[in-house]
Amino acid sequence: MKKPLTLAVAALALSAFAAPSFAADWWNPLPHIVFSKAGVNVHNYGALGDGVHDDTAAIQAAVDALPATGGTVYVPAGHYMINALKSIQLRSHTRLKMDPAATLEVIPNSASRYWVIKVWGVTDVKVVGGNIVGDRTKHKGTTGEWGYGINVVASTNVFLKNINLSNFWGDGIWIGAKDINKVHVRSDYVTVNGVVSSNNRRQGLSIGPSQHVYIVNSTFQNTNGTAPEAGIDIEPMTEGQTNTIRLEKNTFAGNNGNGIEMHANISDIAIVGNTMKGNRGFGVLGVSAPYVNVIGNYMTENGLAGVRPSGGSHDWLITGNTLKYNSTRYMSATKDGGSLSRDLQFGQKTYAITVHDNVYSNAKYNTFTK
Known part of the structure; x- marks a missing residue:
């Protein structure tokens, strides 16, 4: 099924759409993160990776052993058990490089909130490779929804690449803000590339107050357990502003x-x-x-419509998308036809919504504009 617009055309449409402060091409799928050539291996600090021993302190000791200019912490193949109530806290100018066969797994706890990796108030941090696994199937408590795999707050120039995250009591990843010395500091320039986040209870990834967040070439799947249960939820709510976010491919x-x-x-x-x-x-x-561009996406077999701006949503551009066989909770996933609302819906309070050049389940709406 061919999309009506190429991504090149979509990018032109994106740059042309009037929104408060779009900065052209600010994103980079491979950002430059600054750290020294120094390197340490977690095994040299007592980590065993045997799936039994608590390796939290050993991995933290390796992180802390880097010089002030930072460097790389190597995590070889193995199964490392982590006390997520203590967490691994990364420093500025640090790369945590995990072997593809390395797994960090949460030691089961009863807490409503925990973190495996904290990226808090730092700059130039890269986490690459490996697997990070939560305790949702072994969790000892019944309350809360804030068990995180990677938690990025008040940090700048952060790159998460080629990581598998799964089975968290809350979210695979959280990106947001934190008060530091009574100043509200948002995360800025965070790139997530090639990540798979699956079977988490609350979200695959949540984005709170932050800016210049680029999520690309990643998969967010099978979130289930406690609402909202989304792939990605952009939810600053009253905590602050979130702007300049790009979700692509x-x-x-x-x-x-x-x-x-x-x-x-x-x-x-x-x-x-x-x-x-x-x-x-x-x-x-x-x-x-407000101020959302939905361009060149393929949406099919979703239980409700493909796209729905609702509440007071305004200044949206919806163009170049293929929206077919949605509303499967009510209609066949293989049959053409139905009303436009099968694929595209508008809340009563929405305004300034621009729609054109989309493909729908019922071809008679393919010329629909708004």
């Missing part, structure tokens, strides 16, 4: 909620060239979410 599949969900206090959100398939909710849902 990702897959959102099988989530019990929406593929992508967005809320108030956001702007300059670009959703470009992604696939949303088989989510129980909408492919893309915005609730009082």
Whole structure:
């Protein structure tokens, strides 16, 4: 099934759309992270990786052993058990490089909130490779929804690459803000590339107050357990502003909620060239979410419509998308036809929504403009 616009055309449309502060080509799938050539191996600091021993302190000791200019912490293949109530806290100018066969797994706990890796108030940090596994199947508590794999707050120039995250009590990844010395500091320039986040309870990834966040070539799938259960949720709410976010060439599949969900206090959100398939909710849902571009995506077999701006959402551009066989909770996933609302819906309070050049389940709406 051919999309009506290429991503090149979509990019032109994106740059042309009037929004408060789009900065042209600010994103980079391979950002430059600054750290020294120094390197340490976690085995030299007592980590065993035998799937039994608590390796948290040993890995933290390796991180702390780097010079002030930073460097690389190597995690060889193995199964490392982590006390997520203590966490591994990364320093500025640090690369945590895990072997593809290395796994960091949460030691089961009963806490409502925990973190495996903290990236808090630092700059120039890279986490690459390996697997990070939560305790959702072994969790000892019943309350809370904030068990995180990687937690990025108040940090700048962060790169997460080629990591598999799964089975967290809360979210695979959180990107947001933190008060430091009574100053609200947002994360800035965070890139997530080639990550797979699956079978987490609350979200695959949540984005709180932050800016210049680029999510690319990643998969967010099978989120289930506690609402909202989205692939990605952009949810600053009243905590601060979130702006200049680009989600590109990702897959959102099988989530019990929406593929992508967005809320108030956001702007300059670009959703470009992604696939949303088989989510129980909408492919893309915005609730009082302004300044969003939905361009060149493929959305099919979602339980509700492909795209729905609702609440006070305004200043959206929806163009170049293929929206077919959605609303599967009510209609056949293989049959053409149905009303436009099968694939595209608008809340009553939305305004300034521009729609053109999309492909729908019912071909008679392919010329629909708004």
